[in-house]
Amino acid sequence: MRSKKPILLIEDDLIDVMTVNRVFDELNIKNDIIHKQNGEEAIKYLQSNNHESPCIILLDLNMPVMNGIEFLEEAKNDDELKKIPVIVLTTSNDERDVAESYELGAAGYMIKTAEYRDFVSTIKEIESYWTLSELPD
């Protein structure tokens, strides 16, 4: 990514977390990954005094406690957090999820495929675009 700041990954499935880490290694993406298991944990982390501000957020939708849509609602209502680009990364291709995510200001919506090589391409696309794009402070 353009920024050296970490990426926040909000994901409850530990296999998916491992896969994202593996793809980052494979593509030689240098940004650290901070992992939170659900929206509530992520909000708590982002609102704590000693957090590292992420350059982008990769957000799963189906999670217990606070799901992705609820997280977006919270984050976009917070003056400090609302400027961080949030990219949805999910297995859901439900049209309502897509529409709601963009209504809440998502900066992309990518489908997680079971196929590893396709997933690598998806992450590569995210990395290429967010290296090209400027990012907020």
Add this chain to the structure above:
Amino acid sequence: MQTKRPFILIEDDEVDILSVMRAFKELNIPNKIEVVKNGQEALEYLENVKTIKPSLILLDLNMPKMNGIEFLKQIKANDKLKSIPIVVLTTSSNNVDINKSFENSVAGYIVKPMDFTSFKEVIRKVYDYWQTCELPD
């Protein structure tokens, strides 16, 4: 982007309009580009019932009448239009512009390079990213 719906380019500079058109043509991007000259025209165009909802908006910031940031505030307050992803395409690398744009939920902020070859590469990357993304109806 599985959609063939048009892009909207909000841009007042004739030379910049031509280079976007030329880049789309040379990259064989099938989506049509509708050009409007400022934020006010863009809102009028988007609010017209006959308008096909665009897949993506490319937005310049420095324009007469209604500038890019003013346009962002208006469109993000409109329930029917706020889900359309907006990518800023500008010569301004000013931090205030970058932060304000992301606070208003832009889905990317690209500083236009001067030479056409680099510009074409930028357009290709933007297109590829949105091609990979799901988009709202």
